[in-house]
Amino acid sequence: MKKPLTGALCALTLAGATALATAAPASAATVTFAGTVALSNCSGSLVRMPTSVDSDPGLILTNGHCLESGMPAAGQVVTNQASTRSFTLLSSTGGSLGTVRANRVLYSTMTDTDVTLYRLSTSYATIKSRYGISPLTVSTAHPVAGSAIKVVSGYWKKTYSCSVDGFAYRLKEGGWTFKDSVRYTSGCDIIGGTSGSPVIDATSGQVVAVNNTINEDGQ
Numbered sequence: 001m002k003k004p005l006t007g008a009l010c011a012l013t014l015a016g017a018t019a020l021a022t023a024a025p026a027s028a029a030t031v032t033f034a035g036t037v038a039l040s041n042c043s044g045s046l047v048r049m050p051t052s053v054d055s056d057p058g059l060i061l062t063n064g065h066c067l068e069s070g071m072p073a074a075g076q077v078v079t080n081q082a083s084t085r086s087f088t089l090l091s092s093t094g095g096s097l098g099t100v101r102a103n104r105v106l107y108s109t110m111t112d113t114d115v116t117l118y119r120l121s122t123s124y125a126t127i128k129s130r131y132g133i134s135p136l137t138v139s140t141a142h143p144v145a146g147s148a149i150k151v152v153s154g155y156w157k158k159t160y161s162c163s164v165d166g167f168a169y170r171l172k173e174g175g176w177t178f179k180d181s182v183r184y185t186s187g188c189d190i191i192g193g194t195s196g197s198p199v200i201d202a203t204s205g206q207v208v209a210v211n212n213t214i215n216e217d218g219q
Contacts, residue, residue, distance in 0.1 A: 028148075029205030032092035035136040036154035036198065037100070039087060042066035043155040045198035046089065046100075047207055048124060048135040058120035058127055058135065060087055060102060062196030063212055064110040071110060074175040078108040078116075085118060089131055094157035097131045110176045114212045116196075136198055139206040143167075143182055148202035151184075151211050155193040161202070162187030173213055182209045190214055 037044045037060060044062035052059075065071045068085050072078055083102040091097050102118035109115065120127075124135055143149075143164050151160040165183040172178075182199065184190075190197075190211060199209035 037087040043197040
């Protein structure tokens with residue numbers, strides 16, 4: 001399973017009333033592997049919410065189907081579950097900086113979306129001091145069709161670049177149903193192991209979705 005669900009970007013262009021003004025193109029964010037992590041079987045990212053502070057424990061975002069205890073059943077939500085899951089924190093170039101470890105699964109489900117959110121035993125400030133890495137910020141806005149995105153896989157150390165092709169109101173896979181799923185254009189030809197990768201808006205640099213699934217065999 002490898003596609004995206006949730007997130008991100010609004011663009012506004014202004015023109016003068018008496019003179020024709022050409023808006024400067026929005027500058028692209030620098031998207032690297034910094035802030036991404038590799039799991040034993042999936043990809044993920046170190047993330048913060050817009051209201052997070054440096055002293056908060058770090059959060060790791062990945063897929064529900066990447067949960068170490070197994071895929072949550074349809075309709076199941078896992079909360080406040082103890083965890084010792086470890087993650088390899090990556091540098092901007094994809095090199096291994098060290099290991100961070102979770103102490104709790106805050107939330108995990110494969111119902112409506114496909115997401116797991118882990119709480120780390122170390123704070124954002126400690127991670128920054130120790131490794132020089134800042135978290136990616138989760139966007140509070142919904143993605144917009146046509147916006148440029150990057151899917152950054154910590155597992156494969158590979159970045160895919162494409163655009164939001166549109167949205168699937170309902171996506172069914174096996175017994176699971178996902179809602180409001182992001183469709184990619186052809187540039188993001190993802191593979192197994194990219195599950196849980198952050199989908200990053202290429203302009204804002206914020207996380208707008210989490211990579212989830214793709215049809216590989218046509219069934």
